[in-house]
Amino acid sequence: MPNPPPKSLADKVAQLLSVRIGSNLPPTKSATDDELRVAEIVRHCPIGGLILFNGVWPDVGGTLQRLQHASRWPLLVVADLERGAGQQVRGLTRFPHAAAFRGCGELAEEAVAVMAELTARQAAGAGVHGNLSPVADVNSNPTNPIIATRAYADSPADTEPLVRAFVRGAAAAGSVSCAKHFPGHGDTQQDSHATLPVVDKTLDELGAVELPPFRAAIAAGVPMIMTAHVAYPALDPTGAPATVSAPILRGLLREQMGFTGVVCSDSLLMAGVRDRFDSEGQAVVAAIRAGVDLQLDVADPNRVLDEVVRAVEAGDLEERLVDEAFQRVWRLKTGVLAAHPGEAPDPQAYESRAAELADRVATSAIRWRLPADTEPPRLTSPAPAIALLRGQRLPTDAPVAPLLAEVQGRLPDARTFELTAQSDPAEFEAALAALKSADEALLALVVKPAAWQAFGLDDKQRGFVERVVADVPDPIIASLGSPTVLADFPDRLRCVVTYSDELVSQRALASALAPRDA
Numbered sequence: 001m002p003n004p005p006p007k008s009l010a011d012k013v014a015q016l017l018s019v020r021i022g023s024n025l026p027p028t029k030s031a032t033d034d035e036l037r038v039a040e041i042v043r044h045c046p047i048g049g050l051i052l053f054n055g056v057w058p059d060v061g062g063t064l065q066r067l068q069h070a071s072r073w074p075l076l077v078v079a080d081l082e083r084g085a086g087q088q089v090r091g092l093t094r095f096p097h098a099a100a101f102r103g104c105g106e107l108a109e110e111a112v113a114v115m116a117e118l119t120a121r122q123a124a125g126a127g128v129h130g131n132l133s134p135v136a137d138v139n140s141n142p143t144n145p146i147i148a149t150r151a152y153a154d155s156p157a158d159t160e161p162l163v164r165a166f167v168r169g170a171a172a173a174g175s176v177s178c179a180k181h182f183p184g185h186g187d188t189q190q191d192s193h194a195t196l197p198v199v200d201k202t203l204d205e206l207g208a209v210e211l212p213p214f215r216a217a218i219a220a221g222v223p224m225i226m227t228a229h230v231a232y233p234a235l236d237p238t239g240a241p242a243t244v245s246a247p248i249l250r251g252l253l254r255e256q257m258g259f260t261g262v263v264c265s266d267s268l269l270m271a272g273v274r275d276r277f278d279s280e281g282q283a284v285v286a287a288i289r290a291g292v293d294l295q296l297d298v299a300d301p302n303r304v305l306d307e308v309v310r311a312v313e314a315g316d317l318e319e320r321l322v323d324e325a326f327q328r329v330w331r332l333k334t335g336v337l338a339a340h341p342g343e344a345p346d347p348q349a350y351e352s353r354a355a356e357l358a359d360r361v362a363t364s365a366i367r368w369r370l371p372a373d374t375e376p377p378r379l380t381s382p383a384p385a386i387a388l389l390r391g392q393r394l395p396t397d398a399p400v401a402p403l404l405a406e407v408q409g410r411l412p413d414a415r416t417f418e419l420t421a422q423s424d425p426a427e428f429e430a431a432l433a434a435l436k437s438a439d440e441a442l443l444a445l446v447v448k449p450a451a452w453q454a455f456g457l458d459d460k461q462r463g464f465v466e467r468v469v470a471d472v473p474d475p476i477i478a479s480l481g482s483p484t485v486l487a488d489f490p491d492r493l494r495c496v497v498t499y500s501d502e503l504v505s506q507r508a509l510a511s512a513l514a515p516r517d518a
Contacts, residue, residue, distance in 0.1 A: 003073055005330055006046070009319060012326040013308045015048035015073065016294060017284075017301045018264075021063075022054035022088075028395045031055040032063045042071045045301045048294065048329055049076035051267075052128055054396065057091035057347060064127030076333045078130035078176065078296075082150060083502060084115070084354065085122035085347065090396075092122045092347050093354035096500035097448070097481070098135055099149040100365035101162060103499070109165040111361055112152075116169030116177065118354040123175065125347035129336045130176030132226060132264075134166035136213040137186035142484045145456075146193065147186050149448060149481055149499050154186075156212040163213045167220040174339030176332065179217035180226035181266060182253060183242060184210025188230060196241055196272045198231045206234060215257060223332055224262045225253065227292060229272025240290075243273045244283070249291030262332045267297035281307025285317050293325040355504075362500070362508035369486060369495040377476055377494055379514045383413040385438035387431040387468070388480075389461050390446035390501075393420050402503040403444055403480070406510030421458045428464050435468055441475040442513070443468050446501045448481035456485070469493070478509060 006012050021038045022031035031052055041047060050067070052060070068075055079088040086094035095115055104111045112134075119131060138159050139151035152162040163179060170177035183206065188197035199210070214225065227243040235252060236245040243265050253259050265273070265287055268280060277283040281304045284295050288308070298304050311317040368376045388401045398405075404416040415438065417431035435441040443465065447456050457465065468475055469489065476494050479485050480501035489495055496512075498505040 006073065006326070009312060009322065010305060010309050011046055012322055014046045014301070014305050015329055016288070016322070016325055017045075017047045017298045017304060018049040018051055018076070018078070018294060018296050019047055019299075019301055020051045020053055020297050021067075022052060024054045024396055026395065028054060030059070032059040035063045035067065038067060039070055041301060042067060042075075045305055046072045047075070047301050048073075048333070049078065051132075051296055052077060052079040052088050055089040055126065057089050057126060060089055061126050068127070074333065074337055076130065076176075076329070076336065077128045078132055078178070079123065079128050080133070081119050081123060081128070081131040082133045082135060083500075084119050084358070085126065085128070089123070089126050089128075089347075092126065093118070093351060093358055094502050094504065095119075095354075095358045096362045096365060096498070096502050096505045097149040098152045098162075099139070100361055100499040100505065102153055102158065103365035103367070104361060105364070109161050111357060112162045112165040113169035113172075114357055115354075115361070116166040117173045118350050118357065120170045120173035120175030121345070121350050122347035122354065124173065124340055125344040125349075127344075129340070130178060130224070131170060132178045132180065134163050134177065134179060134217070135181075136163045136179040136217055137181060137184050138209050138213060139186045140209055141187040141189060143189050144186060145190065146188070148484075151186055156209055159213045160216040164216050164220040167217055167222045171221060174336065176223050176336050178224040178226050178264065179214055179222045181228035181230070182214055182225050183228065183232060183235065183248060184214075185228045185230055186210065193270045193272070196229065196231055196275070198233065198239075200233060203234050206232065211257075218257060218259050222261065223335075224264055224294070225259060226264050226266055226296075229266050229270050241273050241276070243292060244276070244286040244290045246290045254291060262293045262328045263291055264294035265292045265296050268295060269297050269299060279307060280304050281311075284308055285311045288321055288325055289317055293328045358504045359508065362498070362502070362504040363511070365499045365505065366508060366512055367483070367497050369497075371492055371494070374494065376496070376512065379407070379411065379440050379442070381439040382411060383415065383438065384411065384440040384442060385415045385417075385431075385434040386442040386444065387417045387419060387435055388444040388446065389419050389457060389464070391421055391457075393422070398503070402506035403510055406507050407514055410510065410514040410516055419461065419464065421461065428460070432464065432467055432471070435472045435475065441468075441472050442478060443472075443475050444478040444480055445485055446480045447485045448501055476513075480506060480509070
């Protein structure tokens with residue numbers, strides 16, 4: 001590193017803070033458009049890192065490079081890349097959701113490891129050092145609104161090997177991986193972005209289901225673990241979320257499970273922890289005291305820095321805890337920078353391999369639920385009708401759902417409808433009329449977990465689905481996400497699940513339904 005390590009209390013505290021650059025949520029802002037704001041923060045507060053959202057290749061590479069040059073100490077840049085580098089850097093590869101990988105069968109571990117390595121190499125080329133993945137949660141609750149298909153599986157036995165494979169693949173590329181959300185977010189019925197969920201399980205139940213994937217990640221050498229903004233009364237009777245719970249982080253994770261790496265928080269903007277404190281600084285003080293080293297998504301780092309320093313000076317926070325956290329973060333940072341001493345290769349160099357793997361995973365993931373003695377259907381009519389239902393549309397979404405665009409590219413006379421929560425009644429009526437009159441009808445549902453968004457369909461959309469089932473003869477039902485939604489449809493219907501709504505998964509379903517060589 002060009003400068004000696006920080007020595008003062010304030011500088012050490014600042015190194016524990018990471019701020020976001022860019023946003024995928026309204027009002028959206030690309031990372032490059034957010035550069036000046038972040039540069040001003042870096043100029044006045046020696047923060048330790050950035051969490052990247054909504055980057056665009058190749059602009060984001062220059063943005064991050066300029067911010068690195070402006071920073072007194074190198075910035076550790078991380079991002080949520082559960083579905084590939086393209087999840088936060090448009091122009092790079094996007095993979096299906098984690099649940100899709102189990103469709104690869106005996107090759108699933110290899111597919112996950114290669115995905116993690118290729119994602120890490122593409123990310124490094126864009127200036128990103130760490131991937132806030134894998135999701136080590138076991139999706140044991142089918143009504144979970146925020147984990148669902150982000151998890152690899154619904155049992156610890158199926159989750160553990162894929163978590164290990166991800167950590168191994170990321171390490172092969174010299175990248176920081178991060179198992180999340182400790183000690184397990186898979187059995188919640190609420191979203192910690194919006195409230196504080198509670199997992200009311202016994203110690204034995206947590207030990208049998210939630211903890212094994214994290215033990216597997218630790219055994220594989222995962223360098224970072226992210227906390228859950230979730231309460232576990234059996235582990236901490238005070239009801240504190242794990243992020244601010246010393247019994248969970250220091251007692252369970254450090255002492256009992258032997259983790260010596262960096263503990264990072266989930267986003268501090270989330271209500272699961274934010275709403276417990278009068279200020280962001282108080283939340284950070286509580287998190288450091290509990291055992292969190294790296295504080296992610298800090299909104300006002302200057303104010304937080306002042307509050308934490310004052311807490312130390314007043315004796316409300318031991319300086320020893322700040323020093324220990326700093327040493328772990330600094331060790332991680334120096335290690336990852338040593339792994340990338342020169343200029344990283346162009347991320348596009350890995351595009352062909354990554355895209356081929358993404359296609360293979362998406363195709364392998366498709367699963368049908370069919371009546372007895374029925375083959376998977378194909379759209380043989382030149383003019384089928386297709387209605388796709390989804391939640392709110394984001395500005396970063398494609399203008400036309402990929403499934404609809406792909407089918408229309410193969411069957412130009414197909415009638416397609418994309419119905420969101422904002423669609424008016426006339427659009428629903430037109431879609432229903434088309435489905436009823438068509439020789440072949442397809443109803444596709446996007447039911448997926450997403451931060452700060454409602455999970456599933458709203459009442460208007462559910463009413464439409466009920467009318468389709470009642471009035472449309474033998475429609476094909478497709479879930480572009482969670483398979484749970486298919487349980488609501490009668491067994492007489494032909495149903496299919498892709499486990500993801502990513503472009504590559506929608507394209508794979510279009511190929512299965514309307515192959516170009518048909």
